[in-house]
Amino acid sequence: MNPALIVSDLAKTFTMHLRGGIELPVMTGAAFLLQPGQCAVLGGPSGAGKSSILKMLYGNYAANAGQILVQHRGREIDLARAEPRTILELRRETIGYVSQFLRVVPRVSALDIVAEPLVERGIDRPQATRRAGDLLSRLNLPERLWSLPPATFSGGEQQRVNIARGFITDHPILLLDEPTASLDAVNRTVVVDMIAEKKVAGVALLGIFHDADVRGAVADTIIDVTGFAPRGKDV
């Protein structure tokens, strides 16, 4: 089967113009691929650039060099060079992302936050809301919270809203930035099951998991990012 995403020669350097233009190289020559139906896990210590890789793959960070080739609408797109409009289209249809923290929007209910990606893809609201409710109950978020904006929720409750929002669509590629970090054992198991179902559905996943049990349960391959460290950098 063709890979869903191919990364080659990817490099990232931060230039701090307010600090006299010093350069902070994060990685160079990163290369790996994601296969449909498999979950790859980024491994390596904190600060090695795992989150930076996810952010470049979502278009949130600019890549300084290299390619991120993605299968999108039957064509191959280089996300590292794509126009903003193309990146937005990729996010809507091809690449999903569960961030570490939920960015809350004032006054929007948890249920609507979860349903939004489906509504954006043209699914009618009642159906999208029903799907959102199914996911939230599966993740054991008490129904009395559904109609509230998540600003006042606990870290674990916000994280579950975030996971539901990321998993509700059928994006062929899904990026996961420590989705289980603030969850209890029961909900961690739910997320592990949900990842397994995504694999069965043919989704290519890439994640960061600090919890060794979760990592062991979901990972098909480990991508060691210390191999992408720029020369001369202490990791």
Added chain:
Amino acid sequence: MNAAAAQIENLDRSSEALPLLSVRSVSKAYGARIGCTEVNFDIWPGEVLAIVGESGSGKTTLLNCISTRLEPTSGTIAYRMRDGEMRDLYQLGEAERRFLLRTDWGFVHQNPADGLRMTVSAGANVGERLMAVGHRHYGELRATATDWLGRVEIGADRIDDQPRAFSGGMRQRLQIARNLVTAPRLVFMDEPTGGLDVSVQARLLDLVRGLVNELGLSVIIVTHDLAVARLLSHRMLVMKDGRVVEHGLTDRLLDDPQAPYTQLLVSSILQV
């Protein structure tokens, strides 16, 4: 795929490929002083573009140039009319230009008093733009006005009150209803939350966000507030001294700014 379906798909693609508005090499000089210079960008249907920068960076000059309120010194601004044709805005006849301003476009001013008629009722403020495009039936006008007041969260019992009697936040919501009632395709907003308290601001932003998504509007919004840009816009244009210093996806510009000035702007945001 059969031939007809393939053709439809091609049509879809080609219409998608056409921007709604194309700005090329637009400059405005006030004598020797630069208002804005060599600005280029496109906006597509359903997109929200934020123009950010500090006071005097040229963002309002640019907004006025592209909304035909201020003729640029050089450059072109092309707009896709409802018949699909791209037209140079400064070559339009007076009737065509009026059609755009009254129907196809909206303009939300920072100060609601600049966009409302303060001495006629709220209902008439909303109904007026409909009447300008030929609606005459009083009952229908009133029903539409009531519906729009409800959508911007103004009670139906306030329909006969003048905006003079409204709070700042209500006036701003009324101005938005007045602009959106004709189903415009493109809305310009100049610091729409500028003079409002934070809690009122949050409510207005959320309302605008909902309406933009629901109606598929294209919006060009000028703001100096990066939180407003983050919440509402897809793309962002950063201006300094009349020039665009950086342009791209809103979240990328805020999370990984490249230009020295954008880095300064982002690092100046106060954390709450």
